[in-house]
Amino acid sequence: MGEMRLGFGEKISRRDLLKLGVTGAAAAAIAAGGRKPWFLSEDRSSVASVRKDPSQIMQGFGASGAWWPNDLVHFDPGVQRRVGELLFDREKGIGLSVYRYNIGGGGVGVRIPEHAPQTFLVRPGVYDWSRDPGGRLFLELAAGHGVPIIVGFANSAPAIWITNHLNTGGYLIRGAEPHYARYLADVAEHFRSEGITLSYISPMNEPDYVWGGGVQEGMAVPIIQRAILVEHLGRELARRAPHSRVVADESSQVGSQFIPEVPAWMNVPAAAEQVAALAHHTYDYPDDATLRRARRLVGEFFDRPLWMTEISCWDSRTKTYGRQYDPTMTNALWMAGAIHQDLTQANDAAWHWWVALSSALGCDPMKDPSCPYRMNYLGYDKGLIYYDPDYRENGNQQLYLTKRYWVMGNFSRFVRPGYLRHDVLGAPAGLKVLAFSGGGGWQIVATNDSRSPRTLRLRLPEPHLHPTAAYETSESRNLEPVAPPSVHRDLLVAALSPRSVTTLLLQRRRRA
Structure with missing residues (x-):
């Protein structure tokens, strides 16, 4: 397999692109250069993951x-x-x-x-x-x-x-x-x-x-x-x-x-x-x-x-x-x-x-x-x-x-009785992440203790989830709506403000 060079000097193999679900025109666009896509924006070693099997009924x-x-x-x-x-x-x-x-x-x-x-x-x-x-x-x-x-x-x-x-x-x-x-x-x-x-x-x-x-x-x-x-x-x-x-x-x-x-x-x-x-x-x-x-x-x-x-x-x-x-x-x-x-x-x-x-x-x-x-x-x-x-x-x-x-x-407000808690593995230092499923979707509650903005990258246990909303409590916000996370296949990426607690809401997509 050959390599494709990103426009700013980084390389990624075709195999890596396939693993990320990037094929066809999207792969060609990356090869042609341009802005690095959000789902490749950080070292993949910082990706946390949510276990599929639940640990607790809330x-x-x-x-x-x-x-x-x-x-x-x-x-x-x-x-x-x-x-x-x-x-x-x-x-x-x-x-x-x-x-x-x-x-x-x-x-x-x-x-x-x-x-x-x-x-x-x-x-x-x-x-x-x-x-x-x-x-x-x-x-x-x-x-x-x-x-x-x-x-x-x-x-x-x-x-x-x-x-x-x-x-x-x-x-x-x-x-x-x-x-x-x-x-x-x-x-x-x-x-x-x-x-x-x-x-x-x-x-x-x-x-x-x-x-x-x-x-x-x-x-x-x-x-x-x-x-x-x-x-x-x-x-x-x-x-x-x-x-x-x-x-x-x-x-x-x-x-x-x-x-x-x-x-x-x-x-x-x-x-x-x-x-x-x-x-x-x-x-x-x-x-x-x-x-x-x-x-x-x-x-x-x-x-x-x-x-x-x-x-x-x-x-x-x-x-x-x-x-x-x-x-x-x-x-x-x-x-x-x-x-x-x-x-x-x-x-x-x-x-x-x-x-x-x-x-x-x-x-x-x-x-x-x-x-x-x-x-x-x-x-x-x-x-x-x-x-x-x-x-x-x-x-x-x-x-x-x-x-x-x-x-x-x-x-x-978002994690209700009967929802399931799932363990989160590999959360980066300074971030505390809890994951719940219920009500036809998922609820992720992420705490950023640091005084700097952080990015949460989280591998979800099921694909095709649709981000619907995010609510932040921080120095300047009181459980207020902020930009929802991005989701590509099963990878969630969310921006977390300094010293904040943010609830990320995702729903399962309805299949025709």
Whole structure:
């Protein structure tokens, strides 16, 4: 085979052209010289590839409705509806596919009012379903927008079943498990009668910690007691609310709690058979090796989906939990990296941020209008959206959107429950690439951590895909349309802006 010389001095063999699908007139045009085609624009060693066989069935991206509804219930109805659109609408917002509704314990002993959600329980078997107006409002908005997965989670059982008779600092009373399980099943059954399905119930959020001091609701559940609670809850739901399944145990840390503790209660067969998904938080900000240990534990021994159901408050100075408010791309890129790490290393099927909204700005937006948009070390990176903590006094009901909010949308709006995640091999340093298939096409989410523009070259597992759109979040864009990638046969090429997260959408071509 001879060689053809490109117009700018580079050579390519006819065999290489054939491998690229370049024949006939196109090959002649290259031979005649002229601009190098885009699909030969870089060293082919930088081409990443997507595996054809999937690694995971996705079960959603979401955030929780803990606490902030107790404030937002006092806001103007127009603002409330706008929050619903921002969180749950796929056209006007980021289309979260999971909403975590906080089933309150009553807030007894909690000294921060908005952290004290009401309980429906008046006494065992007697309920006041008019309670928790804020929580119910946003639960109804989530259901009204068609959020496909709603999880009911509890930080504490009602105080009657806690050792210190408070919703903070105590333990679930031994022997109270069947009573508490019936209460949770009653809640699921009630909302079903109202047209709202709680697809999952999580009975013990962070059971490894009592949350003493009254900062928030919390209860500890000793390891073996978790098996008893899960068994009772699973049986109650199966009998009266079969549309709801159990997710557990939402340990706060992967390495020191989830990995050593889950086997102790999941090895109880009567409990294990009731568990639809195993869930962990990542407040130890684990490394890859720790996440892979969790993946092996769940995949090899328990054969359940693994979920990451809570994370926030990462301090860029200490690389751990801390006080910092950062609405910029710096924290948003960290979040995108955490999603990539949890999905690829732990094989998490779901990924949930902590609270959707927060008032922990750490600054006064009425005195300094620029403060919600820049970093400070007085607030906390808890929310996707923020509001003024002094709204009662100053009447400020403005919503402040972070770059985290928009980056979450790069995932939640486009990667829906039931879509498949495929491993990406050979991504260049500085690029994190996730690939999903579903909805008649593919969704590629690419993160460029560097301060320079980059080009993604990605070999797709099927040819003839049609690029339809691309959406970028960066320093200058908020989930905004940009030029879609180019695709030649099975090779995708996309330009990525500095410090950006970009979602690339491709559809299968319809065959005549």
